[in-house]
Amino acid sequence: MIAILSALIGAQAISEFRVMVEASLNVGITPVEIKEVVYQSVAYVGIGKAFDFIHTTNDIFKQRGINLPLEGQSTTTPETRFEKGLALMKEIVGAETIDNMRNNAIKSQFHIQDHLAANCFGDYYTRNGLDIKTRELVTFSFLLAMGGAEPQLKGHIMANKNVGNDKQFLLTVITQLLPYVGYPRTLTAIACLNEMLSE
Numbered sequence: 001m002i003a004i005l006s007a008l009i010g011a012q013a014i015s016e017f018r019v020m021v022e023a024s025l026n027v028g029i030t031p032v033e034i035k036e037v038v039y040q041s042v043a044y045v046g047i048g049k050a051f052d053f054i055h056t057t058n059d060i061f062k063q064r065g066i067n068l069p070l071e072g073q074s075t076t077t078p079e080t081r082f083e084k085g086l087a088l089m090k091e092i093v094g095a096e097t098i099d100n101m102r103n104n105a106i107k108s109q110f111h112i113q114d115h116l117a118a119n120c121f122g123d124y125y126t127r128n129g130l131d132i133k134t135r136e137l138v139t140f141s142f143l144l145a146m147g148g149a150e151p152q153l154k155g156h157i158m159a160n161k162n163v164g165n166d167k168q169f170l171l172t173v174i175t176q177l178l179p180y181v182g183y184p185r186t187l188t189a190i191a192c193l194n195e196m197l198s199e
Contacts, residue, residue: 010145036129073129085122167197
């Protein structure tokens with residue numbers, strides 16, 4: 001259900017997302033888990049696309065009598081977000097890969113490397129509410145459903161592998177998401193998976 005919710009945000013399928021939030025609550029996905037998926041989407045689809053999903057989730061929670069705001073899940077401060085985010089990036093992706101990425105960044109574009117560490121990882125990945133394996137699954141599902149982000153999809157296939165989500169697991173997720181994202185994005189994701197991971 002978490003992968004489906006993530007893919008629906010990536011695909012911008014707000015009506016089906018509404019249905020699946022209700023279904024997720026019915027099968028025991030917690031409000032915090034759902035909210036964490038939505039919050040994490042901001043880093044991948046952008047606030048402009050995440051905005052309606054945030055409000056839709058809040059509306060459903062209110063209708064269900066779930067008190068808002070939910071308990072905060074942040075573990076960083078403005079002073080620690082970069083340091084903690086960079087450390088987590090290195091843990092998930094690999095220190096050598098991240099060091100190479102930062103060392104080879106064009107000087108005028110280096111600020112994006114800092115934003116990735118502080119914002120994408122420091123502000124979102126360090127939060128409680130979802131473990132790292134689930135957060136990588138969420139990111140994989142966003143990218144698969146968005147389409148057009150295959151370099152990032154490939155990177156997060158490897159990150160998923162690094163945190164314990166193996167090729168068979170990711171293939172199962174892709175298969176589960178097929179009805180929500182269609183065959184072209186499914187086949188593209190399988191091609192990326194096969195390119196990055198052997199049997």
